[in-house]
Amino acid sequence: MTYAPPADVATHGPYGPDRVKASIAARRPVYPFQGRVGTPLFPAAPGRYHLYVSWTCPYAQRAAIVRELAGLRDVVSLSYVDDERDALGWAFRARRGADPVNGFRYLSEAYEATEPGYPGHISVPVLWDTRSRRIVSNNYPDITLDLATRFTPWADSSVELYPERLRGRIDALNDEIFTDVNDAVGKAGSPDPKTAAPARARLFAAFARYDAVLAAHPYLLGDALTESDVRLWVSLVRYDSVYNADARISADSLAAYPSLAAYTSRLLELPAFASTTDPSLTPLAR
Template sequence: MGTDEPVMTASRFDARVRAGSPWPVEAGRYRLLASRACPFAGRVLISRRLLGLEDALSLGVVDPIQDERGWRFTLDPDGRDPVLGVRYVSEPYLAADPDYDGGFPVPAVVDVRSGHVVTNDFDTITLDLATDWRPLHRPGAPELYPAALREEIDALNADLHADIILGVYEVGMAKEQAAYDRAFQALFTRLDALEARLATRRYLMGETITEPDVRLFPSLARFDLVYHGHFRCNRNKLAELPNLWAYARDLFQTPGFGDTVDFDHINRHYHLVLDESNPNHILPGGPDGSLWLTPHGRESLGGRPFGDGTPPGPPKEPVPPAGRATA
């Protein structure tokens, strides 16, 4: 997906912000650079909200429309990130490594003191937020990566990544029929398995929200809007898989999930940046975002969304009304 796509090549920026590393956990030391259009950044935004880390880990949001230099801060006054003072996400990458010649993806965690990117490893950022950042969690923060379930969570996360989170890109960017067919089959086989799994449990690991829910939700939020038509993931819509659609709406209506989603950013990024698949830059008129707010009925399965914890408070960086689903 151009310069924003972090899944095609290995990253040089995979340090861990954690106890005992050269990058210790410190409130206010790091800044998260994110796009509300990017599903990989979306999972970090959700984790940050659920765990109450907004004050500890500041946020810079990029414009959903990139130019030839990549993600840019044109949503901010004077086109600069107000904390780092940079115009492009590429600048902290090159500050950390002037010889770096790869892409400049988000999410990226930047050390504010040096202005250097520390990590863009979306696979470990949320795990570290859930564990090593615990001293900075809000009271009542949920346990997103419980120790007793980590082996099962890791296995499920790997399947979700291969078949769905990355799988939709392999379908949408396939250059030959055989590659498309393989990815298409894997995608819908996995979605069918999740449809069956969610028939008897409210969340992927049971009665509480955990890391796999955080990872899967951004892909579901983009499915009917982008992946179904734009990426040719069109065996059926998410809205035609009853359990998955109800599960997705349940999460969307849970504090920390839907309040991080900007459908306007998603729509404009995917349809206006990918010139090859949409050369005339036509923005689709649907689907109806208000359907995300319809009753889902998942309460009948019981469950405790936040386990022994509590929901997060109102968002400190609310999505503009134009970007939200409205009733």
């Protein structure tokens, strides 16, 4: 097994915003690899693609959940980077296992193999093509949609996370969830009041709105689980034990929104959610 040495912030420094700033300065996307499965360059095929994810990243967990829900465990392989990182970025260590596909010690090696000299953000999730030996995508919104829709010959036909009849509503709701929850929950803990105050207002308004919706329906868009539920849930399950615990966003726990809290706990009972969630995130605070 090939492993990276332990994370060493004292020597290398913390993983900071410099790589994100480098992308912005170069006027390129922060998540620049935006290939899509099902195109001539990346045709859908079982066993061809591999997901690199992290237990700690909600955006990566979304991909892991969708892979499980769609029944793609034997179609798209998956491995985890280590939870800790320094300025060298995500790494493979004994705690979470080696890279089973390439034997990389650092995820940056996948980026370097795709674009020599890559200076930008090293993020998860990453969808890797084992055939061409390059990154298909690190654009996390596309990865889950491709997992949900581009492997249908091998997927669980009973699960439709992104059905055509609902795609307009799902897209709009996903944009709303990103702005008002996924992004806002991080900004709500900012030490800068000018950043934190509007983010908290958006977040708590969204919690109240979705709490009312879920009092009437089991899922955000009615009786069926969709990709929007996955996007919301990864922030909800971290609210008490990560976001609010670290930054004291509110004196209230998620239990202040009873339908939202019940929904979070109910989805956690589903194998696709439970098997991809670090136990340290649960139970929800009461």
